[in-house]
Amino acid sequence: MNREIIVKSGSDIRILIVDDVSENIQVAMNILKEDSYTFSFATDGQEALNLIVSGGFDLILLDIMMPKLNGFDVCRRLKKIEHAKHTPVIFLTAKADADSIAEGFEAGGVDYITKPFHANELLSRVKTHIELSQSRTFLQKYADEVETKAKLQAQRLADEIEKNQCEMIYILMEVMESTSDETGQHIKRVAEMSRLLASYVPSLSESDINSVFLASPMHDIGKIAIPKEILHKPGKLTEEEMTVMKTHAEKGYELLKNSKRRLSTAASIIAKEHHEKWDGTGYPLGLKGEEIHIYGRIVALADVFDALTHKRQYKNAWTIDDAITYIKDNSGKHFDPALVDILIDHLPEFLDIMKQ
Known part of the structure; x- marks a missing residue:
């Protein structure tokens, strides 16, 4: 007897019949053949599991009393096989006692037919459970498609929201350029250097x-609230003027804090904490070490390094060597030592950003 028999060409429903008596297998196939199924069969439990592992079935007719493994154990084991765990199992057996029937359902069977059975009963139950299985498969596929579409729609919405946030940031960058001595190039370099630091x-x-990359341009947004005579003063600020200037960190935070969007939240953190110092002597809160958000620590180093190496109204540009010496001297004081190490170890990459 072949292990697989195609009763009619074009059949795509596969049924596995498991029974240690070949005549019982033949009887079941003779009854079911009029519904155009493809049959496979096994004469013991282990052989059945081997077939199940190697291929998929739409329904399994399973005897209980068999050599090697009984039907209950076969059913329990196939429920642990990922591609087979939802395959409907109908117990087809001479064991008609209540305990066996209960154990059959406990093991994972969907139905229990006792021998001898009527041909119409077998045909009807097999057809019913195949239709139920196909409906479940269809519904699961439909649910997966709906979930996929929902995720795509949610992602498109999230992308649109982020795009809008980016546009807001670019607009505010233009405002920054018009109200501060910090050029757009400084803002862009700080963004690129912040991204590079963060990547390591x-x-x-x-x-x-x-x-960090998208929100870092907002680090000094609070300066739009600083009086122009202080913001654009060519000389050194007085103590009182410096006190006013330092309020830009809190003012920037106040502008951004109410948004719950990812980029606006990141920007509010950066605006507030990029003047904090590792040793706790910074402002506005005097945070120390890892109390300072990593975003603020990153932008603090990128901002200072770029500011040192470029001309401002109140100073000339420093040489790279002088700037690096200053950064090293302030590692563990002003700057996060781990970030300073990243800057030093990858200095050529940061210099490339400055050249660009």
């Missing part, structure tokens, strides 16, 4: 790196 921080995800 092991704890940061791609999302974090992107947030």
